[in-house]
Amino acid sequence: xxxxxxxxxxxxxxxxxxxxxxxxxxxxxxxxxxxxxxxxxxxxxxxxxxxxxxxxxxxxxxxxxxxxxxxxxxxxxxxxxxxxxxxxxxxxxxxxxxxxxxxxxxxxxxxxxxxxxx
Amino acid sequence: xxxxxxxxxxxxxxxxxxxxxxxxxxxxxxxxxxxxxxxxxxxxxxxxxxxxxxxxxxxxxxxxxxxxxxxxxxxxxxxxxxxxxxxxxxxxxxxxxxxxxxxxxxxxxxxxxxxxxxxxxxxxxxxxxxxxxxxxxxxxxxxxxxxxxxxxxxxxxxxxxxxxxxxxxxxxxxxxxxxxxxxxxxxxxxxxxxxxxxxxxxxxxxxx
Numbered sequence: 301x302x303x304x305x306x307x308x309x310x311x312x313x314x315x316x317x318x319x320x321x322x323x324x325x326x327x328x329x330x331x332x333x334x335x336x337x338x339x340x341x342x343x344x345x346x347x348x349x350x351x352x353x354x355x356x357x358x359x360x361x362x363x364x365x366x367x368x369x370x371x372x373x374x375x376x377x378x379x380x381x382x383x384x385x386x387x388x389x390x391x392x393x394x395x396x397x398x399x400x401x402x403x404x405x406x407x408x409x410x411x412x413x414x415x416x417x418x
Numbered sequence: 419x420x421x422x423x424x425x426x427x428x429x430x431x432x433x434x435x436x437x438x439x440x441x442x443x444x445x446x447x448x449x450x451x452x453x454x455x456x457x458x459x460x461x462x463x464x465x466x467x468x469x470x471x472x473x474x475x476x477x478x479x480x481x482x483x484x485x486x487x488x489x490x491x492x493x494x495x496x497x498x499x500x501x502x503x504x505x506x507x508x509x510x511x512x513x514x515x516x517x518x519x520x521x522x523x524x525x526x527x528x529x530x531x532x533x534x535x536x537x538x539x540x541x542x543x544x545x546x547x548x549x550x551x552x553x554x555x556x557x558x559x560x561x562x563x564x565x566x567x568x569x570x571x572x573x574x575x576x577x578x579x580x581x582x583x584x585x586x587x588x589x590x591x592x593x594x595x596x597x598x599x600x601x602x603x604x605x606x607x608x609x610x611x612x613x614x615x616x617x618x619x620x621x622x623x624x625x626x
Contacts, residue, residue, distance in 0.1 A: 304624060312616045315558040319581040322559070323550035325463045327476065332454050335480050339487060
């Protein structure tokens with residue numbers, strides 16, 4: 301038991317010492333050339349990305365503008381449309397009522413009432 | 419074009435003369451090349467210490483220098499150039515490490531991804547052997563790096579900068595923007611946790 305503990309402690313100590321003897325990892329001598337190529341490549345592709353970005357913004361702005369215009373158009377037109385729909389509904393209701401009670405012309409009663417009064 | 423730049427260095431080999439930094443901030447290509455050649459191994463070694471993959475480390479090291487190239491104009495001379503570069507290296511390495519961990523956690527999407535793609539070599543860090551280790555220490559190093567990975571992020575950063583990159587406590591404190599006692603405490607706790615982890619590993623292996 302004691303031996304085992306000592307063995308574990310020895311292993312831990314040896315493992316912890318590993319980093320003291322470790323050397324620094326190095327890159328090769330072409331690191332700067334690869335970096336330069338990456339920077340140049342990025343600089344060449346960036347203007348195109350910028351163009352895409354600008355176009356994207358313009359397209360998004362145009363779409364938003366179209367939607368806003370359509371909404372404004374609908375809102376400005378809607379009172380007339382609602383009024384027209386209400387008139388149509390009233391006329392339909394009167395016709396339905398006349399059909400249900402088999403009245404040909406509802407104005408008949410109005411004229412009949414006026415004659416009685418006279 | 420590749421004009422020699424007179425540079426003075428600290429005892430640790432860090433560039434410190436203001437003229438060089440001025441030329442760098444003015445976009446001097448020769449100065450940038452000198453800087454890259456002077457720091458590439460330090461940056462690469464730091465990144466490798468965190469990422470445990472040579473391809474990732476090379477990629478992130480390049481990104482570090484690209485950021486230096488892009489934002490050298492913002493560099494404040496009250497901070498040391500080396501501190502600033504190390505800070506970028508640590509930040510970028512941790513960003514990639516967090517990204518990889520997030521990717522591992524999203525098991526469902528990973529399984530889907532694995533169905534349609536080749537297995538990602540970069541994700542296998544378990545068999546990492548640091549190239550700077552002596553042959554007889556490779557196996558121990560593998561075990562140790564696996565345990566380092568289990569430390570908390572701050573402990574891992576402090577320990578890696580100190581033990582893998584060889585920075586002093588004071589330099590680690592500057593890079594991590596912490597006070598010296600905080601760094602001492604972090605490294606002390608990291609060592610304790612590593613010893614606990616290694617004890618458990620060796621006991622387990624003895625049983626097996």
